[in-house]
Amino acid sequence: QLQLQESGPGLVEPSETLSLTCTVSGGSISSSSHYWGWLRQTPGKGLEWIGSTYYSGNTYYNPSLKSRVKISVDTSKNHFSLKMTSVTAADTAVYYCANSRPSLDWFDPWGQGTLVTVSS
Amino acid sequence: DIQMTQSPSSLSASVGDRVTITCRASQSIASDLNWYQQKPGKAPKLLIYVASNLQSGVPSRFSGSGSGTDFTLTIGSLQPEDFATYSCQQSYSTPPTFGQGTKVQIK
Numbered sequence: 001q002l003q004l005q006e007s008g009p010g011l012v013e014p015s016e017t018l019s020l021t022c023t024v025s026g027g028s029i030s031s032s033s034h035y036w037g038w039l040r041q042t043p044g045k046g047l048e049w050i051g052s053t054y055y056s057g058n059t060y061y062n063p064s065l066k067s068r069v070k071i072s073v074d075t076s077k078n079h080f081s082l083k084m085t086s087v088t089a090a091d092t093a094v095y096y097c098a099n100s101r102p103s104l105d106w107f108d109p110w111g112q113g114t115l116v117t118v119s120s
Numbered sequence: 121d122i123q124m125t126q127s128p129s130s131l132s133a134s135v136g137d138r139v140t141i142t143c144r145a146s147q148s149i150a151s152d153l154n155w156y157q158q159k160p161g162k163a164p165k166l167l168i169y170v171a172s173n174l175q176s177g178v179p180s181r182f183s184g185s186g187s188g189t190d191f192t193l194t195i196g197s198l199q200p201e202d203f204a205t206y207s208c209q210q211s212y213s214t215p216p217t218f219g220q221g222t223k224v225q226i227k
Binding site for chain 2: 046047048049060062063064096098103104105106107108109110111112113
C-alpha cells in the first residue's frame, strides 16, 4: 500500500528557503493514477493546500503561494520536493505530503507530517 | 476561493451518542465534498469522499450526506476511538479548501 514520508529541516531562518522532500513507497511516483501534493496546517489558518504535481512535471499551485513555491518530482528517487522561498514566521506549520487522483479531488494517504519552524 | 464553514467548532458527546457535524460552502460545489478525521499529532485520514462514499476500511457508523452548499457528517453511535477533529474539504474547484475543523470531545 502507498506510503509517504516527509523529510527536511525542522528550523528555517526568516527570509531563507524552506526545502522538504516526500519519499513515496509502495508505489511508483511515475504512475499515471496519482498526483502528489503538499499541504500545511497551522492553528490559525487550519489546513491549506500548497500545490500538487504530476510525474510529467505538470504542476498546480495555490495562487496565494504561487510566487514563492516550487514543487518538483525526481522519478529516479521516487520522491517529490517542495521549495518555498522568502519564508516568514507565518510559514511556521506542520507540512504534509499527500496523494490524490489526477482530478485533484481528495487526499489519501497522507504522510505523517513534519513541523517546520521559521525563526532566527 | 470557496470558503468552507463548519459548525459547531467543537462539541461534547458521550459514547453511544449520535453526532452530526455540518459543513457549508460559500457557493454550490455539487457533491464534491470530502471528510477527514484527525487525531492529535497525526495526519488527517480520509473518511468520506464525494459527499457520501465511505472510504475503504472506515466503519459504517460514519455517513455523509448533502449536495450544493450544505453537507453533514454523521457518526451513528460514537465510539471511544472517534474522539478527534473532523474537517471537510471541497474539491469542486482549485484551490481545494478546508473547513476549520470540528473537535469532538468526551462529555
